[in-house]
Amino acid sequence: MTPAAVSGACLCGAVRFRVEPPTLFCVHCHCSMCRRNHGAAFVTWFGIARERLRIEAGADALRQHRSSLHGQRSFCGECGSSLFCESSERPGHVDIVLASLAGPIDRAPAAHVYFDSRAAWTDVRDDLPRLGGASGMDALAGADGEIRPGAWVGHVALAAPDPLAAAGFFETLGMRVLERQPDFALLELRGGTHLLLFPGAAAAARTPAPFDLMLDDLDAAHARFTAAALSPSPIFEDRHHRAFTLTTPSGHVLSVLSSHASGRPV
Ligand SMILES: [Zn+2]
Ligand SMILES: [Zn+2]
Numbered sequence: 001m002t003p004a005a006v007s008g009a010c011l012c013g014a015v016r017f018r019v020e021p022p023t024l025f026c027v028h029c030h031c032s033m034c035r036r037n038h039g040a041a042f043v044t045w046f047g048i049a050r051e052r053l054r055i056e057a058g059a060d061a062l063r064q065h066r067s068s069l070h071g072q073r074s075f076c077g078e079c080g081s082s083l084f085c086e087s088s089e090r091p092g093h094v095d096i097v098l099a100s101l102a103g104p105i106d107r108a109p110a111a112h113v114y115f116d117s118r119a120a121w122t123d124v125r126d127d128l129p130r131l132g133g134a135s136g137m138d139a140l141a142g143a144d145g146e147i148r149p150g151a152w153v154g155h156v157a158l159a160a161p162d163p164l165a166a167a168g169f170f171e172t173l174g175m176r177v178l179e180r181q182p183d184f185a186l187l188e189l190r191g192g193t194h195l196l197l198f199p200g201a202a203a204a205a206r207t208p209a210p211f212d213l214m215l216d217d218l219d220a221a222h223a224r225f226t227a228a229a230l231s232p233s234p235i236f237e238d239r240h241h242r243a244f245t246l247t248t249p250s251g252h253v254l255s256v257l258s259s260h261a262s263g264r265p266v
Helices: 032-038 163-173 218-229
Strands: 004-007 015-020 025-029 043-049 053-057 062-066 071-076 080-086 091-098 153-160 176-180 187-188 194-197 213-215 242-247 253-258
Touching: 004 194, 043 071, 091 242, 153 163, 163 176, 218 242, 218 253
Parallel strands: 153 194, 213 253
Antiparallel strands: 004 015, 015 053, 025 043, 043 091, 062 071, 071 080, 080 091, 176 187, 187 194, 242 253
């Protein structure tokens, strides 16, 4: 359902307007002109057909600044609020600063544009597409366009007297079994790492496993593993984590940690 008309205004209220959805797009713009014009990390714009914008008050207070060959920005001459941007390349359309509206529009921001022009101190943690290049809206290659870090652990390997029994154990912990053979098993972890289980002697008592695991909800996991008779240790806390340990079928002591990833997608 298309929301009804939404009102907007500049900071001082001299300029008041209404827009009538449907809108055409909504994006976060990181271009240097938007950043400087607003004194902000980035500016959220939506586009709408020109006839769907009605200036209700203060048309005479609006001032124009030609910010590029094809672009003209309008702002309140009283308070300086940036409100509109029009481009001769898109006649009939007007871009409007989303933050000047009093209510929601018919869409959420869908992308970051001119993302490769962003301020160095901007830390974007959402998973919206990141566009840039000459048009400001091309897909970006490399680190700018990739939300996750560019490298991850490929394989970790563990010897176990009975790889299949070990596979069942790690499956209970939340890994995905990819392959079960008589003499090896392969499991998949979040992030794409593979755990290879191959036949070998059990570890000496109290040998730490060559890796640890992180889980989203340590308490829920502890309860689940207790119910599955995996006998987790009590939960303890060190400087960086809450954790417990499990003894694997290979005889290793495996630490299971609360996640302390950065909060960004991994
Ligand atoms: Zn104003
Ligand atoms: Zn911009």
